[in-house]
Amino acid sequence: MNAIEVKGLAKKFNGFAAVDGINFEIKEGEIFGLLGPNGAGKTTTISMLSTILKPTSGSATINGFNLATQQNDVRMSIGIVFQDPSLDDELTGRENLDFHGRLYGVSSKERKEKIKAVLELVELEEKADSQVKTYSGGMKRRLELARGLIHMPKILFLDEPTIGLDPQTRRKLWEYIKRINSEKGTTMILTTHYMEEADFLCNRIAIVDKGKIIASNTPEKLKQVLGGDVITLEASEPESLKKVVGKMAGINEVTIFGDKLNVTANNGSTVLPRIIKVAHDNGVSIRSATLKSPSLEDVFIHYTGRAIREEEADSKNAMRLRMRVGWR
Amino acid sequence: MIEFRVVYTMWLREMKRWWRSKPRMIGSLSMPILWLVVMGIGLGSSFSIPNAAFNYLVFVSPGIIGMSLLFTSIFSGVSVIWDRQFGFLKEILVSPVSRTSIVIGKMVGSSTVSLITGLVILFIVILLNGVSSLVLNPISLLQTVAFMSLISFSFVSVGLVIASKLTNMEGFQMIMSLLVMPTFFLSGAMFPIENAPQWMKAVAHIDPLMYGVDGMRSSLTGISQYPMMVDFTILVAFCVVMVALASHLFSRIE
Incomplete structure (x- = not known):
């Protein structure tokens, strides 16, 4: 039941x-x-x-x-x-x-x-x-x-x-x-x-x-949707970086959220050095790069294009919503 | 449907909170005592009611009992606002019990607190006046307690009605000056309404506390504006209406 x-x-x-x-x-x-x-x-x-x-x-x-x-x-x-x-x-x-x-x-x-x-x-x-x-x-x-x-x-x-x-x-x-x-x-x-x-x-x-x-x-299946690893890149021009990286082989998906970029790849550790090289060759500068197994945060980004944490900053909006469901 | 288990639970909580909060207890006792001494004895020593058979302290005593009941009852009823602000109301409202039982439980608990306070004041009234200047016998005491209970229940309900409409304590000062104080001043607690100007008399007659004070004056001194049964009937009617209104409004809180 x-x-x-x-x-x-x-x-x-x-x-x-x-x-x-x-x-x-x-x-x-x-x-x-x-x-x-x-x-x-x-x-x-x-x-x-x-x-x-x-x-x-x-x-x-x-x-x-x-x-x-x-x-x-x-x-x-x-x-x-x-x-x-x-x-x-x-x-x-x-x-x-x-x-x-x-x-x-x-x-x-x-x-x-x-x-x-x-x-x-x-x-x-x-x-x-x-x-x-x-x-x-x-x-x-x-x-x-x-x-x-x-x-x-x-x-x-x-x-x-x-x-x-x-x-x-x-x-x-x-x-x-x-x-x-x-x-x-x-x-x-x-x-x-x-x-x-x-x-x-x-x-x-x-x-x-x-x-x-x-x-x-x-949680496991949700994370599998992304396939492999998640590389988060911080770049001055995320849009142009997306264009460049999107054409590369061995990459599953590229999502922009804020000034960051999430790249999913089956084999992140070999893809990351190539991304950095390609970006460099195309004149796009990368400020930081992290490689990790996917978290639920990345799953959320995958589906919505936003991070859950970004929403937290918007506390006024959350407050308003809470007022509505409050006991009044 | 009223579940006595729930009424008892609510009553028990009210008792515990009251017993634990000594400053509140002392506060609710000291103000009426202050009024009794300063007004009753102080003012009474150079002021007397025209054509009255008794002194001012005797006159004002039932009024001060009424004041004590009015204040304690309304504040106790309004305290539901705190429960709402501290979230405890939610805990009560999602439990599998009828809202009516919850309201009745709160009323019985708050009225008990108010009544105990009132009885202490009654005792002090007797001490200050001396046994001989009041009508004191089992019947008069029983009548007095009946009026005291009615006043308590009615004004706890008034407090609950206010609390169901008010969501925070900001409107509290307004309630004090627009509702509680006028109810007290126009109840005939401090001066006889008969001698007041016509318009004030008219307003006083819609003041439910006036009938309560008049009823207690009737039982404690034997002198009153209206026959005791008239006071009693009007007060019972008011009490029933307020209890029903409070229960109704409370059952609709989401």
Whole structure:
């Protein structure tokens, strides 16, 4: 059985399509990632699937329940870690977990056991009886992850679970997520704009851009699309460099993004010296060159001609989009 | 449908937050006490109500209880805005429980806080006035507590209605000066409405707190503008309307 099935799901805000008719399926026990820049529609998708927002059109089943007609069953089947913090700072960690358990109708005896177990899982036993306002950002995130598990949901929604965390804390959180998935078999859907995160955690990834899924597969298969290695070149005249390099043999594809050039080739290490020579002969100067195996970032560039990171600079736009899906 | 488990959960949270926040607790108690002492005793020593059988402190006491209830209730209701800003409201709203239960739970919790504060003020009122200058018996106390509960529930609901429309604390000052203070001043808490000019009387009659203060004055002093049943009926009606409105607006938050 599929844990989640989504058909033609769309959400419009004042005529602007934040999510523009997406389809995907998530198998039980899978970790599925929605990868894309800020404002691509990931959070809106999660908000719809978790019953927070009503879809403009399309349908979905979650754990076998119809999103439109069986809202309470859907809510009971899922746990959510929101992008923005959602804890009661005045309460202690344990009280936050207890509150959640009570709301979800977990019996008193079971609540005690579960709270103990999840606190152990995210290693917060010692801090459990301090008020949440004394927690660090990483600890709050861990508590939220623990809270999402109290009622033993079949599916866990993780919306940008490690946003704003330092690399070490992020690693730690990834471990917890992996462990929950392998030990409890919890299906997970997560959104992220961190390539490494999607690569490390997800069994399958859907690349999202401007409200649409533009590619969906396992991370390995997505990267294979590029074929071989990726050479990134920085040049003063990327256009003319593209013209020159495009004619060379042994090259699969050339994509321009910004003032850079991505060249994919089956055998990058022998192609790179030739590119440099050809460029030199044609009077095009190359400022820098890197050779690496393809990353999901390169996959995104391949499909959109832009880097995910470029979008981050456009924070005002992302902000506006977030305002629209906010709770107002 | 109301799930008592949810109502209890919401109530429990409210109690914990209240008990933990001592500055807020002290703040909500000290202001009414200040008013009682400064206004009741200070002003009362050189000012008396024309043709009244009792002194100003006795007159103003039910009014100050009303003020304490009004302030605590409205602020407690409005505090949902904080829950929204800190994201906790999301956690509550995506849980598989009915919105009505959530609202009722919040109301019961906030009203309890307000009522406890009000009872402390009532106790201080009795201490300051002395037992002999008030009507104190089980029935009068029960009537007073009934009015106090109604006032609490009504104005917690008013706070929730405001919170469902207001998305941040920027409009807070406006609510204070355009809603809360007029409601207090025109409730007959500080001076008898009967002696006021006609236009002010008219405005006071649409002030629900006026009926609450009048009701408590009736039960605690035996003297009031309207029969207790009239005050009670009007206040119950207002309370029902506000509770329904708050529940309705809350269930529509997306």
